[in-house]
Amino acid sequence: MEDIEIKQENDSIIETKPKIEQEEDHVDIDKISSLKALGPFIAARENSKNTVYLSDVPAICKDQPCMLGVDEAGRGPVLGPMVYGISYCPLNSKEALVELGCADSKQLTEEKRDIIFNDMNTLEYANSCIGWAVEIISPNVISNSMYRRSKCSLNEVSMDSAMGLIQRAIDAGVNIAEVYVDTVGPPEKYQEKLLKRFPNFKITVAKKADSTYPIVSAASICAKVTRDHALKVWQFPEGLVIKDNAFGSGYPGDPVTKRFLTENIDLVFGFPRLVRFSWSTAENALADKAYEMEFDEPDTEKPKYAGTKLTKFFKGTTKTGEVKREECRFFKQCHLDNVTDF
Amino acid sequence: MSITLDFDSKQLDNKRPLQLHYLPVKIDGNGECANVDKFFNNYTRESTDYGPGMLTNSLRGYPLVGKRESVPKGFKGVVLQETDPHQEQRQLRLTGTFEKFTYWNYDKVPSKGDAYQQALILLDVADALASPVSEEQLEEELKRYQQAKKENT
Numbered sequence: 001m002e003d004i005e006i007k008q009e010n011d012s013i014i015e016t017k018p019k020i021e022q023e024e025d026h027v028d029i030d031k032i033s034s035l036k037a038l039g040p041f042i043a044a045r046e047n048s049k050n051t052v053y054l055s056d057v058p059a060i061c062k063d064q065p066c067m068l069g070v071d072e073a074g075r076g077p078v079l080g081p082m083v084y085g086i087s088y089c090p091l092n093s094k095e096a097l098v099e100l101g102c103a104d105s106k107q108l109t110e111e112k113r114d115i116i117f118n119d120m121n122t123l124e125y126a127n128s129c130i131g132w133a134v135e136i137i138s139p140n141v142i143s144n145s146m147y148r149r150s151k152c153s154l155n156e157v158s159m160d161s162a163m164g165l166i167q168r169a170i171d172a173g174v175n176i177a178e179v180y181v182d183t184v185g186p187p188e189k190y191q192e193k194l195l196k197r198f199p200n201f202k203i204t205v206a207k208k209a210d211s212t213y214p215i216v217s218a219a220s221i222c223a224k225v226t227r228d229h230a231l232k233v234w235q236f237p238e239g240l241v242i243k244d245n246a247f248g249s250g251y252p253g254d255p256v257t258k259r260f261l262t263e264n265i266d267l268v269f270g271f272p273r274l275v276r277f278s279w280s281t282a283e284n285a286l287a288d289k290a291y292e293m294e295f296d297e298p299d300t301e302k303p304k305y306a307g308t309k310l311t312k313f314f315k316g317t318t319k320t321g322e323v324k325r326e327e328c329r330f331f332k333q334c335h336l337d338n339v340t341d342f
Numbered sequence: 343m344s345i346t347l348d349f350d351s352k353q354l355d356n357k358r359p360l361q362l363h364y365l366p367v368k369i370d371g372n373g374e375c376a377n378v379d380k381f382f383n384n385y386t387r388e389s390t391d392y393g394p395g396m397l398t399n400s401l402r403g404y405p406l407v408g409k410r411e412s413v414p415k416g417f418k419g420v421v422l423q424e425t426d427p428h429q430e431q432r433q434l435r436l437t438g439t440f441e442k443f444t445y446w447n448y449d450k451v452p453s454k455g456d457a458y459q460q461a462l463i464l465l466d467v468a469d470a471l472a473s474p475v476s477e478e479q480l481e482e483e484l485k486r487y488q489q490a491k492k493e494n495t
Contacts, residue, residue, distance in 0.1 A: 048385055140385075143403030149449045237384040238377070267371060269381035270402045277403025286402070291371030295404055296448050335457040336464055 035118035043233040064090040065177035069215035073223035077250025085223030087132040097214035104211035146278035182209040349436040360438035408446040
């Protein structure tokens with residue numbers, strides 16, 4: 001049942017393909033010039049690392065003051081990458097965004113988003129004034145960040161990615177004047193942090209900015225389309241083959257995702273690295289079904305030294321008079337111990 | 343109760359070398375681990391960020407930093423297996439040998455401060471304690487001792 005649904009989705013994408021230039025036979029895996037090129041570009045990259053892509057910067061964006069939108073896709077799911085997207089265009093090119101249909105991206109179907117993404121890259125009126133960039137944050141990197149000895153929260157990962165993308169746009173020569181950011185968390189703190197890093201821009205951080213500002217919708221579409229394609233072309237270095245890559249939405253409530261998680265557990269390694277190990281859904285599933293693992297805990301213990309205790313001298317023997325011997329310090333420091341059992 | 347190591351030196355030389363990982367984790371499980379190549383080795387990357395020869399990977403989402411290590415000079419690594427540890431006469435068989443292995447730390451660059459490296463100091467100490475002392479060395483030490491005594495008085 002679910003498999004069939006996914007198939008239909010794939011068909012709808014194939015249908016949109018004829019609209020894309022067909023002369024292009026060889027696929028350039030280093031440039032995303034249309035929707036068709038997105039999948040091959042992602043598939044050619046290592047999916048255990050982050051990938052950044054910047055579109056060509058339209059000449060007009062280097063001269064005229066621009067607005068820039070930031071949004072993310074795939075923050076909540078237990079599967080797959082989180083994608084950060086930015087898009088930018090001159091302040092007076094708003095019509096182009098509206099013409100493309102960049103309004104409230106949450107209302108758009110997957111098919112509509114694909115079409116907008118393709119138009120944005122192929123139609124002259126759009127690609128002459130709108131530029132974009134995405135960062136695909138690998139689930140492997142997300143797990144690693146959250147499980148570091150000094151934990152790095154998803155919020156920090158997100159902000160770093162957003163600021164990194166803005167910086168790249170600056171470095172590429174985009175003349176940024178205004179920045180609009182969609183956020184799920186409290187906007188004030190985020191805004192403050194962004195202003196500190198980019199004091200010269202007019203920065204607006206808002207909840208649901210995606211439906212208020214077309215430039216954020218455009219960024220949101222880039223991010224969402226990229227995440228959807230990243231999942232579609234996901235190849236498992238673990239050697240898993242899942243028909244049509246049907247692992248569901250990635251949300252813990254989705255029965256397809258649930259089934260994927262229960263059916264693909266390795267006793268030692270847990271899940272393939274498509275899965276974010278640091279999500280409680282993943283942790284709980286492994287606690288039940290895989291070998292228990294205990295890592296060296298972060299060195300949080302502070303050395304407690306308050307001088308020699310007076311009572312130390314009475315501790316040499318037990319009540320029955322048996323002499324207790326303390327281990328030689330050398331062995332202790334070297335983590336060595338007597339072993340009689342083999 | 344006795345333990346028999348059921349192999350000879352010929353086997354030690356002929357066994358094909360094993361690929362081993364020293365992991366910073368206690369795994370509460372026993373049995374064959376078939377997927378090391380696909381789930382782990384596939385993801386090992388060289389990472390110059392941490393210095394020459396350093397490797398990165400991760401296990402269950404935990405970041406690891408690793409390094410290729412050799413077994414101390416004069417030693418050989420062996421992996422032994424036994425079928426039934428509850429027997430009166432225990433028998434251990436040779437699974438394989440190794441000269442090198444990959445040492446991994448949890449989010450920490452491998453260094454001399456690691457417990458494993460610290461434990462290896464014993465090899466030097468044991469060596470110093472067990473090596474024979476020659477007549478000359480003994481006399482030299484005596485002289486030094488008397489010299490020190492003179493200086494102190």
